[in-house]
Amino acid sequence: MRSGKLGFSLIELLVALSIMGLLVSIAAPRYFGNLDKAKEDVLKEDLYILRDAIGKFYADRNRYPDTLQELVAEHYLRKLPADPFTQSPNSWVVVPSEDPSMGVVQDVRSGAPNKGRDGTWLKDW
Template identity: 30%
Template structure:
């Protein structure tokens, strides 16, 4: 009695491996795009949170809840001031206003302990074209190089 051996030929194995390699090479760029899109969503959300907190600080300053000085622009002196809180001058008990629970990190920045979340800071007296830090924080921007999937540089978001 003759028994036939069953199995795959070398050509079938090579073709299968070639197809798997082709599928993997197509999936890698898609995965990279999905990860990048996620980081861009985090960046957008973090910028919104910080800018919203800066605007809330300015509104509280203009309404007279925060102590005013002659040379103050009404914007927070640092991002950390939004977390640490400022004293409500109208409160007899010395209550504080808190604008952020923590300073969100820039998802594209390298993590360091001594920085302000990896953000570039723009003061009130600097132009939008060449932002620089100063006595207050008027706006924040990402210091990441490169452009987003929408074609706009990260630092212009």
Template identity: 35%
Template sequence: MWHNRGRRAFTVLELIIVLTVLGMLAGLATSTHKNTARKSRETVLRHNLAQIRLTLDQYNVDKGRYPDSLQSLVDEGYLRDFPVDPITRSADTWEEVLESEYSDEDSSYEPGVFDVRSGSDERALDGTFYYEW
């Protein structure tokens, strides 16, 4: 005959409680990590937008007009390469915003790119759309 004197074992109920708590902690860690990664991508997007806009303004100061396209910034040496949109994970999804057409008689004026937006239609953590930034 075998006796379990002096030995303490976990009951099934205790094991279920421990596994439930561990599962909840793992779920919390996963959602926290997901939001942290997304917040990091949003920070990079804000930085990239600010840098591109500063470069567009510098181009305008130097040349007296805005560039015909964003690619002109790379072609003319204002940027080494065009940054990747961290939300869409592509450098090809940026949306160019052209200057408003002038209302004067000069129909030969070609509006240039004076702003840029993300090509993503997703919402940010603050509820706004990335393309509104």
């Protein structure tokens, strides 16, 4: 027969929790930093794809699209991507053409109010 009680003492539990807390405090900043980097990379890729579709539309039709949805309707895009920071496909900011007779959407930018990791505004990318 065992004479001691089964289980852990309070000190053993506190030591284990403090070790776990230390490990989480080391890993958490890296995790959230990687999330921000991933969102920025997705934003850059989405902007490239949107601008490429606008360029192809212009090359084919000799005018810019009137809306971003026209790129989807004319099969230049399967669907309008969501901005990774705003989580919405409706937050893209359209840069209009200087000549309205050439269409409306000459360029597109992010509608996110954040700054990137390099300190530049995402809306200026």
